Structure formats: C-alpha cells, structure tokens
Amino acid sequence: MQIVADENIPLLEQFFSEFGEIRKVAGRTMTSEDVKDADILLVRSVTKVNETLIANSPVKFIGTCTIGTDHIDLAYLDALNQQRRANNQQKIAFSSAPGCNAEAVVDYVLSAVSVLIDKRDQIFQDLSVGIIGVGNVGFRLRRRLEAMGVTVIAVDPFKDAEEVGELSALDDALKADVVSLHIPITLAEDAAEHATYHLINEQRLQKMQPNACLINTCRGSVVDNTALKAHMDKYADFESIIDVWEGEPNLDLQLMNRCMLATPHIAGYSLDGKMRGTEQVYQACCQTFGLPIRNKLAQYLPEPSIKKIKFGDSVPVRQALRTAIRAVYEVRVDDGIMRSTLLRTNGEPQAMRTQFDLLRKNYPLRRDIPTMRVEVPSKRQDLQQALAAAGFDVRMGKR
C-alpha cells in the first residue's frame, strides 16, 4: 500500500512502515497529484481534505493526527461513503485523535495563567476562570484548576452536568477574571445557535470585565480578531493570550503586539501530545485493515530531559508552583521567539506564512506536566497538595 503523509507527523516510520511505502509531503501544500496513488492518507490540521484533494484517489483510510477536524470535509466524506455503499464498495475509513494533545493545552493555559498572576501580583486561588467547552481539553483544565483552588464557571450546551460537573450560562462565564476557549470551530449551517464562529465578538467582549484576560487556544476565528483589537484599544487593562489566529499562518501583527502572550498555534505541541496523535491514528488504521496493534507509544517516548525537581523546606507554595510549571513549559519563550521572528517579516505575507510554519515545524522538545517528578520535604503537605493538584508526579522526600 502507498501511504502519503504530512512530513511533520512524528514516528511515521515506526508506526506505519508495516502498512507499506511512506511518502512524506508538505502538509499545507498537499495536492491531488500527491495523493493520486494513496491508499492511506495521514494529515495534520494544515491540510484541507476535501473533494478537490481526494476525488481521484484510491484512498481507503484517512487519519488526522490532531484533535480538531475542521480541515476535513466530513460531509463530503459521508456523501462519498453513502455512494460507495450503494455501489457495494468499501467505505473510506476516517479517524482523528481525540484528546491526544489535551494535556499539553492544559499545561499551556497553566503556564500562561501563572504569567498573568505574577504580573498582577495574585495567586491561582484569587481567580475565577470561565471555561467555554468542556470536552477533552476543557474537562481536564476544569479538574486541574478546581484542584488548585480556582473558581471555575463552565459552559457547554452539548454536555450533561452529571458527566462534566456544574454548567453555567455563557454570560456568567464571560464575567470571570479569565475566559479560556476550548471549542471546535462551527458554522451556523451546522451548529445553529451554538455555532462558534466569532462567538467572541464585540458584544460578548463588552460583557467581560474591563480587566479580564481572554485565552484562545482553540481556533482563531472563534474570536473576531478585529473586534478584539478594537476592544483592547479601548480597555488598556484587558489582556489576551492568543495561540490561534484568524487567517493563520498570516496574522495581524498589531494584534500580536498588543497581546500579553502570542504563540504560533503550539498550545498542543508537546512531544507526548504529537506522538500520541500518531499512535491513536495508527491504532485506528490497524483496526481498519485488520492488523494487530504491535507498536506502543511507550516504546518511543524518550526520558524527559529534566527528570526531577527537588524543593527544599522553606520554598513558598507560590514560588514552587511557578518554578515547576515553567520548568516543564515556559510560554514566554515561545512568545518571545514568535514576536522577534514575525516582526522581522515586516508583515510581508509570504515571509510571515513561511516563518509561522517554520516556528511550528522546528518546535523544540517539550513534555507534559505529568512526566515531571517533583520531590518535596515530607513535612510540606501544603506543597505536596498544590503540586499534585497542578498535575505533577509528586514524591515525598525523607523526613
């Protein structure tokens, strides 16, 4: 079989060579010519999988090693499969990787919020956080923040409170100190009144506190970026932390300059998250072709480069939390690199696209918080509790 895959998918050979010959291509510019002989098509979020791409391909399995599926024309795939069923042809199987990088997004939000509270001389427990969308990311984030003593106001019209905890109205969540978005991008024709395109518009920004902080790690156009820029011009204390941009890989550099933190769509880019995405799609592919699952992610994940943090007797909880979270993931590094790189493009569109994609392609190795072992003195129950709540693998030191 021929496998055509986005060159940025990690562990392609390790997981997929048993299926056949792998041809790697640039995901953003993948064409129908590239996939004309593909039996298996493996993509990430930058490849539009639609009629134009696959109509003339013999593809039997399509996998996206990502959480989001908005780049896949699922309606077309559905129609195609109905047609195939009518003609007694095998359907084209599809799989995404639900939850694969949810942990990394939670870590991103924790790192970003820890920068925000430092700036405002606050602690986590001072905050209320509105979580919009209580799926794989939002649910994990809620659990983590509540364990850390943060007040969470969660919204999800498609979930039951019995399943995900207390749910509130959107207007209530918008009143929180921090509003964090964890929803898919959906349009009115598919999701009616719950469509998320420009969910955060001028009207909803007005409902937020004048010094609130908006965090967008889901999809750029969930926020009306023009309205956000105008809102921040009006409210000097309003902050935003943006990982996903309307029109990316091109983006509004004025908006970037005004954001408290700006990153190039890397919230989910931990090594664990990316590799887990490949593993999940591999498992679905094995199922489609009736092969046993021989490969496991644990075989390939390297040891974390920082294996352990050890705290002494006198460290304040606030300092320990900040140190541990940012030892695993320091969002300000990504922010600094993105600003300096994109400002050098002077906003020239082609240069901006190239640099944005290079920042993502050459992203440095980063691990998930639960991979970090933290040792605390046994008498510091407070520290143990706070670090475990934040997701660390906490061990007690000797008395």
Ligand SMILES: NC(=O)c1ccc[n+]([C@@H]2O[C@H](COP(=O)([O-])OP(=O)(O)OC[C@H]3O[C@@H](n4cnc5c(N)ncnc54)[C@H](O)[C@@H]3O)[C@@H](O)[C@H]2O)c1
């Ligand atoms: N920046 C990144 O690197 C990155 C990484 C992972 C995911 N994402 C994005 O984040 C999104 C969320 O990820 P997830 O894994 O939690 O997805 P998910 O599908 O598990 O959860 C999304 C949740 O949003 C809810 N929802 C849908 N419309 C809503 C609305 N109008 N209001 C409130 N809730 C609504 C759904 O019911 C669902 O529970 C993904 O769709 C993806 O686009 C980005």
Ligand SMILES: O=C(O)[C@H](O)[C@H](O)COP(=O)(O)O
């Ligand atoms: O949907 C997702 O999983 C994320 O947005 C993912 O991190 C996107 O990464 P990409 O596919 O663009 O490499």
